[in-house]
Amino acid sequence: MKLRIAVQSKGRLNEDTMHLLAEAGIKVGTSKRTLLVSSKNFPMEVLFLRDDDIPQTVADGVADVGIVGLNELREKEADARIVKNLGFGGCRLSIALPKEQPYSGVADLAGRKIATSYPVILRNYLEQQGVQADIHVITGSVEISTGIGLADAIFDIVSSGSTLVSNNLREVETVLESEAVMIANNGLSPEKQAILDELLFRIGSVMSAADKKYVLMNAPRESLDAILAVLPGIKSPTVMPLAQEGWCSIHTVLDEACFWEIIGRLKAAGAEGILVLPIEKMIL
Ligand code: ATP
Ligand code: MG
DSSP states (O other), rough: OOEEEEEEESTHHHHHHHHHHHTOOBBOOOOOSEEEBBSSSSSSEEEOGGGGGOOOOHHHHHSEEEEEEEHHHHTOOOOOOEEESOOOEEEEEEEEETTOOOSSSGGTTTOEEEESSOHHHHHHHHHHHTTTOEEESSSSSSGGGGTTTTSSEEEESSSSSSSHHTTTTEEEEEEEEEEEEEETTTTTOOOHHHHHHHHHHHHHHHHHHHHHEEEEEEGGGHHHHHHHOOOHHHHHHHEEEEESSSSEEEEEEEOOOOOHHHHHHHHHOOOEEEEEOOOSSOOO
């Protein structure tokens, strides 16, 4: 019994997807990439597809699970469930207008021609807003549509916004916040569900470790209370005596986000010889 996972064969999600599987300890040969590759050490096979085809493939059960952008899942309206948000491939789907065009709200889009590769999401949004506009479907280079007179507005993927700026566009409505998600077929057998559960457990351990650091430091005993007051460890920090009289070693786990701020306060409180180590997995 193998769990078949559909992933993007090349493109923006491929690298992070393969990296995540590797971190989860799943070996997939990448030397000669064929459409379907079995893992050597996990009951899983990987099906490499264009991202457009992933939602339907999972809905049909040709693949059991898949990793795809939420935008693609919503666009295809495929009958598959989201089992995990994966925290990479972040972007948003937005409506943008030529910079000089006045805009005071969605109603201004009535009767306008909007170019997009995501007609389903756009249609649903406009319907929900009660706005009638003319949706013009194009598959690539949506951002140049207004510049060449093809449309009055665009609806497209935005990440940094620099593409919009360089095409003289201004983002006016964010319709969908997207990231890569793991999706699953709705009728998985108990055996396949068990493999998926193991996969999700491993991915969870990798993801919880990703933004954490293991921090060690030495401090005089009398500084201990001041240092502990600064530390927001996962549970309580480990404190061990050092061979040198009156000194101890403190170990804890810190969020990378609050890291620099806390390091400064630890030093001020008397910590010395601070070591910061990456954490590979965190089993919660
Ligand atoms: P395929 O050949 O598989 O159809 P594609 O060209 O449709 O690939 P990519 O450009 O590789 O798709 O993007 C895949 C996904 O990456 C998008 O659907 C989206 O979820 C996500 N993504 C994240 N940032 C961006 C970005 N700046 N531009 C486009 N997609 C992004
Ligand atoms: Mg695609």
